[in-house]
Amino acid sequence: MTQNPEQAKPDLSKITEVEVSELAQRLERDDYKNAFECLNDWHLLRSLAFQRPELVESYMYLLDLEAFDEC
Structure with a gap:
């Protein structure tokens, strides 16, 4: 049985x-x-970090997100 990704x-x-x-x-x-x-x-x-950052603030180190320059 396949699950709908939206579900x-x-x-x-x-x-x-x-x-x-x-x-x-x-x-x-x-x-x-x-x-x-x-x-x-x-x-x-990661999705929570962008949409509800207040919940993820203490766990950002788990995401290993770094700012980068796109120049």
Whole structure:
């Protein structure tokens, strides 16, 4: 059974501080069955960083985002 990708996306406006903390803890432990699970969590944290930065401020180091010059 295939899952619609739109259904799999969580509503970022409803994610709580506790859920972000749990997400960050999973990423820190790197305790995943496969790389795709980790990548899904990383992409979720990254999306939150852009849309709800106040929730992710303490976990930015997990994203390893660096400013770069596009000149």
